[in-house]
Amino acid sequence: MNIGIVGLGLIGGTYAKCLRKYPYKIYGIDIDPDTLEYALKNNIIDYGTSNAKDVLKEIDVLFLCLYPEATKKFMQQNARYIKQDAVVSDVAGIKRNIIATLDIYNQDHFEIVFAHPIAGREKIGIKYSDESIFQDANFVITPIESNTEEALNLIEVLARQMGFKNVTRISDYAHDEIIAFTSQLTHSIAISLVNSDEEKYDTSLFIGDSYKDLTRIAMINHELWTELFLKNRDNLLKKIKLFEKNLDILKDALETKDVPKLHQIMQSATNKREKLK
C-alpha cells in the first residue's frame, strides 16, 4: 500500500514516522524543498516531491496534514489527480467547516474519511515530529453519510498502527462542540492567563509547575489557531461563557467568604477530574 502525506509539518512528519514502521511506501508532498530534503535524509519518507500531481496517481491512502484553509486549497487544485478508489483523510481540528467544503469530492472517484488526531506540541515543523506524540492519544473520526465501512475501518486501523489508543466515531456537530471545550477553550484560557501577566515582578522566580503546565500551550501557532477559533466560533463562544459562569461562581464564593461553597466547588472539580485519569 502506498501512503501519501501532504504537509510534512509536526503532524504530517509524525504520521510518516509512525507509518514507516509498517510495510508501506511513504510519499511526502510538501512545498518546502528543505523539509523534503530533511525527510529523505532522515529516512522519514521513501519519496518526496513538491509536485503532488506527479505522485497522486500512485497513492492509495492520502493524508492531508495541512491547516484547514490549505487543506481546501489543496483539494481544489489536486482532487482530480487523486487515484481511483483512493481513501483520503484530513487532520483538521474543526470538522463541520471542512466537511461542508470538501464533501463535494465524495461524489467523485475517491472517498474522504474526516478525522482529527487530538495530539500536538507547542512546536512547528518536521524536526519536532515524534512518534511519542500519538502514543495513547485520542483519534476521532467524523463519518459522513456517503462513507463506506471499509474506508472508515482502514483509517481506524492506520490510526491504531500509529499508536492512538481511543478511536471514536462521532458526528461533526458533536465533535466541534466537545472540541471547543477540551481544546479551543483551554487554549483561550492559557493565552488569556499569560496575557494577564503584568510583569511587575520577574514572574519566572515565582512560578511552580501549575503555572508552567497551564501556560505551555500559550506558545501558540497563531495562524492555525486563529483559523480553528473562527471556524468553530459559535461553540467556542458558548464554552467561554460557560467557563466564565463557573469562574463567577468561584468569585462570588470568595467575595462572600463562603467556605462550604468553596469546599463544594473544589470537591466537585476534584471528582470530575479524577474520572479522567
Next chain:
Amino acid sequence: MNIGIVGLGLIGGTYAKCLRKYPYKIYGIDIDPDTLEYALKNNIIDYGTSNAKDVLKEIDVLFLCLYPEATKKFMQQNARYIKQDAVVSDVAGIKRNIIATLDIYNQDHFEIVFAHPIAGREKIGIKYSDESIFQDANFVITPIESNTEEALNLIEVLARQMGFKNVTRISDYAHDEIIAFTSQLTHSIAISLVNSDEEKYDTSLFIGDSYKDLTRIAMINHELWTELFLKNRDNLLKKIKLFEKNLDILKDALETKDVPKLHQIMQSATNKREKLK
C-alpha cells in the same frame, strides 16, 4: 545540627528526604502515628514523635510544614518549648496573614524566617513525598524587619541543599500579589474549567495533553486551598478580574471575527510565555 519537621505530609516528607542526604539529625513531629511509623520504617527521619514538647529543646532548625491555621495553632501551643536561638521557618503559600499572626514570636528567644517553597503535587501524604518535587523549583523568603542575615542565610542554604534553584527575597505584600497570579489564579482557572465540563459526551475520548495539563491541579486539597484563597482574597479577586478582562478581549475579537486582533493576542501570549522557558 538537629532539624525538626512538624507535619510529615507531602511537603514535610520531602523536606525530610532532601535534608536526610546531609549530616543532620532529622526529627519528625506528626500527630498521626501511622505517618511516623512509615517515616521511621522508610528511613526518612531519625526520630519521630507526636509530642513536640519532648524534642523541641533539641532542635536547632524547625520547619513548620503545616496548613496556615495549623501553623498558627502549633506555635500558640509550642513556641515556649522551642530551643534558645533556634531558627524556625514555615511553608505557607500566603505570607501577610501568617506573618501578622506569628510575628509576635520574633520578640522571643528564637527567630522565624518566613518562606514559601513553590512546589507541590496533586497528592497528599508522606507516601507521595519525593525529592524531585523540589528539584530546580522556586523558593521565596519574605524577610521581616527583625530578621538577622544569619538566619535568612541559613534557610537559604538549606533551601539550596534541598534542590531549589532560585531563592528570592521579597516583601510579604509583593509575594502575596504575585502568588495570587501564578498560583491561586491558576488553581481557580483549573477548577472552573473542570466544573464547566457538561459531561454530555465521554470527555476522556476527546482530550489531548492540553486539557490534561490545564486541569491536573483541579484535583485539589480543598481544605488547604480554601485557606489559601481566603487568606489572599483581595489579591486573588483582583487577578481573577484581570484575567477575565483578558479573556473578554479574546471573546470580543472572536465575536467581531477580528483576525489581526486574534493574531496579536496569540503572538503576545507566545512572546510572554517564551520568556519563562
